Amino acid sequence: MSLSDFLTLLAQISGLLFIVSSMLAMGMSLTMGQIIQPLKNVRLVVLALLANFVLVPLLAYAITLAIPLEQSLRVGLIVLATAAGAPFLPKLVQGAKGNVALGVGLMVLLMVATIVYMPFVLPLLLKGVSVNPWDIAKSLIVLMLIPLAIGLLFKSHSPQDAARWQPFLNRVSSLAILVLLVVGLGLNVNNILDFIGSGGILALLVFILGCFAIGFLLGGREAGVRSVMGLGTAQRNVSAAILVSAQNFSGTNTLSFVLVAAILLLLILLPTANRLGARSQAAVANPQAAAPTD
Numbered sequence: 668m669s670l671s672d673f674l675t676l677l678a679q680i681s682g683l684l685f686i687v688s689s690m691l692a693m694g695m696s697l698t699m700g701q702i703i704q705p706l707k708n709v710r711l712v713v714l715a716l717l718a719n720f721v722l723v724p725l726l727a728y729a730i731t732l733a734i735p736l737e738q739s740l741r742v743g744l745i746v747l748a749t750a751a752g753a754p755f756l757p758k759l760v761q762g763a764k765g766n767v768a769l770g771v772g773l774m775v776l777l778m779v780a781t782i783v784y785m786p787f788v789l790p791l792l793l794k795g796v797s798v799n800p801w802d803i804a805k806s807l808i809v810l811m812l813i814p815l816a817i818g819l820l821f822k823s824h825s826p827q828d829a830a831r832w833q834p835f836l837n838r839v840s841s842l843a844i845l846v847l848l849v850v851g852l853g854l855n856v857n858n859i860l861d862f863i864g865s866g867g868i869l870a871l872l873v874f875i876l877g878c879f880a881i882g883f884l885l886g887g888r889e890a891g892v893r894s895v896m897g898l899g900t901a902q903r904n905v906s907a908a909i910l911v912s913a914q915n916f917s918g919t920n921t922l923s924f925v926l927v928a929a930i931l932l933l934l935i936l937l938p939t940a941n942r943l944g945a946r947s948q949a950a951v952a953n954p955q956a957a958a959p960t961d
Contacts, residue, residue, distance in 0.1 A: 694818015
């Protein structure tokens with residue numbers, strides 16, 4: 668096994684470990700009622716669906732018109748724009764000190780919507796694309812929904828044991844995402860350099876920041892909800908995007924572009940979430956300074 672093969676395997680294991688451990692930890696820290704409750708807000712659900720499945724694809728299309736991109740990169744951007752419901756969202760919401768229950772509920776909502784949305788919309792946007800809903804659904808169900816359900820069941824039957832295991836699983840997920848970020852950056856440094864000259868990196872930066880702005884502006888006045896909406900709209904479902912790219916666009920730069928997007932999403936959104944969390948803590952510590960003045 669070459670060093671590149673080993674690092675690729677390490678990145679894959681780290682990614683799987685992060686998703687499973689973070690979903691287990693989330694399940695052990697919440698109840699089903701806490702997850703469902705925020706989604707009873709019809710206005711919020713409609714705005715989240717509008718942001719992720721209407722405004723984000725429109726943003727991606729506008730970017731392809733404004734920034735000249737090679738065809739495979741344009742395809743990668745459109746694929747990313749149609750994939751929402753990322754497993755990284757709850758971790759980002761934790762860092763932002765946002766509404767974690769809403770983050771998990773929004774993740775599940777967007778993930779399920781993506782399974783239905785991508786197979787119907789992508790063939791309309793990209794000719795020659797065929798997407799099997801079950802191929803997307805089965806990986807997301809196994810890696811995300813089942814661990815989340817196990818965590819919820821474990822907490823409901825053994826709340827004290829869940830309270831002991833949850834911090835450990837959070838540490839595992841934090842370590843796994845750190846390894847994934849470092850290894851992924853090392854593996855894709857050449858692709859990143861190649862895409863800089865092609866306009867691909869600029870397109871991704873505009874896309875990520877634009878997605879965050881869309882969600883943040885639609886999130887309303889409550890800071891905990893606004894941060895969830897911003898991060899939830901910006902963090903795309905890279906797992907679904909990789910699956911579609913590998914099945915339909917092998918031999919092109921589309922898959923490499925999506926992988927680079929995954930690294931950039933982490934590099935941008937992790938510090939953004941931490942910054943939002945610091946602001947939230949400052950507001951709690953000094954509510955008078957955070958309150959608007961007349």
